[in-house]
Amino acid sequence: MKKQISILLLLLFCSINFYSQDTLKEIKVQSAQKSLQKSLKLTANTTLLSSKELLKAACCNLAESFETNPSIDVNFSDALTGTKQIKMLGLTSPYLMITEENIPSVRGASQAYGMSFIPGTWVESIQITKGAGSVVNGYESISGQINTELIKPIKDIPFFLNAYGSSDSRIELNTHFNRKISDKWATSLFVHGNTRVSKNDMNNDGFLDNPLAKQVNVLNRWQYTNAKKGWVSFINFRYMNDKKQSGELNFNPNRDKLTTNYWGSEINTERIDISTKINYIFPNMPFQSFSFQNAFNSHNQESYFGLNQYNIKQQSYYSNLIFNSIIDNTMHKFSSGLNFMHDKYNEFVNVTDYSRVDNSAGAFFEYTYDNVDDFSIILGGRVDNHNRLGTFLTPRLHVRYNPWEKGVLRFSAGRGKRSANIFAENQQLFGSSRNFEIVNTGGKVYGLNPEIAWNYGLSFTQKFLLLNRNGDFGFDFYRTDFQNQVVVDLYQGPQQVVFYNLNGKSFANSLQIEFNYELAKQLNIRTAYKYYDIQTDYQYVTQERPLQAKHRFFGNLEYQTHLLDDGKQWKFDFTINWLGKQRLPATISNSGLDSMPDFSPSFSVMNMQVTRIFSSIFEIYVGGENIGNYKQQKAILGSDNPFGTTFDTSIVYAPIFGQMYYAGLRFKVK
């Protein structure tokens, strides 16, 4: 008993130190309390989502877990891939750094579907940082960072079961097993399966609204904790196999694959991940530690979209060594280290071979000053050498100041650089008759130059107590300025997509105003208004980014009954998203039915969920998505002639499926 307590205490302590590298120390400590936390003392503009937040929506995988959070916009899944894309500050996920336990996870080949490969039940917490982010994890992040922490074997419960079924005929099953092998070793086995077996066509266009799908996803983690010596270590093994089929209802892959009998698509992905993490805290100096991470993964996607074939295999190796310590005292902290990344891509678009090998090595140093009162600053820099991006510096700055009680003012600035994987990131465009054109200027990635952007942000939050109830309000403003960008031009006509280096200006401004309040006991409201001004100098026109609403409104209402002694409780959740009109890609030259107006209509989408907790071991939930049943009028252009010149499945600005209802259960053995 005593032993267990001591290990737990130590672990709690270790996890604090783990996070010092991300300056997430403050919120991590209290992660058991609220489902969504914003700290007044953190230097960066970071929100922590605990696993409780993920229980507020259907939330089957990571891509779907942000529906109740205004910082991240979740797009509507297109008919082809069924995958929801996310945006932050108006920029799509390639401009975000998405990490799993601080190891870059959704990047390169996995950019389009990677987030749907992380089941929601595996997640312990998510940290969302707006703006530049830390230099510790790399140079690629531009508009923000999302880090996911998975359930730690030592804190895990012996058995967990989650089953889910929905009216769009998706079934999911999650089972978790855990064993504490000795006082030092614990292991968890997570098994996830999901499938969609029946075909849906609610809009009668002859095409599936959602892909038929099958996913098997298995993760085995091992955790070693030696309290006495200060060691914590993780070893993870993971295998994932995902198959999707979409296209016309009559499409039969065995018979019709790569023919013009019927239009159809299959996307098959197989992924293997092995990662290790070793963390050592100097026993006499809890402020000093080092951490060594290594990850290997192989991601293999084989797919075709009608007659377009797209295959990409990425084998990556990532290594990161971090040393954390102090200068004089804990008011002055630093993190320093090295990292190395290797990516081998085998990429084929039809018969064209785009295979390549990327290598980069870098060193970073991050200094944190905290006056233990109202001011802190994080100054970070890194230098990297990359075989295609060259040698370059990445500076990042975060400042926090508390001008008065319960108020916090933050500023951040930083630079990011990345090479755009134009095919992997835009593969929804393969589901169209568009011709891919690259304006080759002799750059090193697909003939294009790397993308470089600066991001600046200012935010203010004030917490308050009104009529004895807690609330907060605030705003944040961010600007991303592209020095170079790989422009994806959909304004040159519906029969092509043109990729070229930015010539002129490209920027993204985003403003978010938030108000949250406890209306009555156990009744909370969250509201946010978001304004996006995103413009790019395209080749022939200066225009806003397509499929991006300029105005958005978000509201969430949550009510919980008092938790009874026997563990019984009701929870209610309601979320509304209103989206203003969105600019659509140019389709005017298509005749009649196959052309769309310049702008989409504005609309709103409502979700709700009711959870009944019977006891600490059993609960059920039912919910509805898009209960107002808003549907995009025409989801697929040229659906009557899919091998014709006007076919396009990529213009999706609203839900296609209409209303969807689901139910699920959770069973825990503690």
Added chain:
Amino acid sequence: MKNLFLTAVVFLAGFSMQAQEKSNKNAKYTIEVNGNCEMCQSRIQKAAYSVSGVKSATWSFETHELNLILNEEKATLLTVKTAIAKAGYDTDEVKSTVESYDNLPGCCQYERK
């Protein structure tokens, strides 16, 4: 098992097992400091950090305990206590002067023992 537990306690709460060793660069102490509010936390910690050689100082509002890690080549526990008293807070060995106590902001004026 007991050992392990003890080590963990030492590690966390920072009772100084190594206090006897001469000039420990990372000596750990826990002392009681009276205080009332969150503002006190920042004032007490700041006072501790003002002593050169104090590497880490965390004061808990709940327990009124100040956890210290200090380099004994540079500082002694007494100098830290003196600095804290100067900021207006009493410790077991060193009491604050009436003057410094009165200088505390209203919310920080704890009940003196």
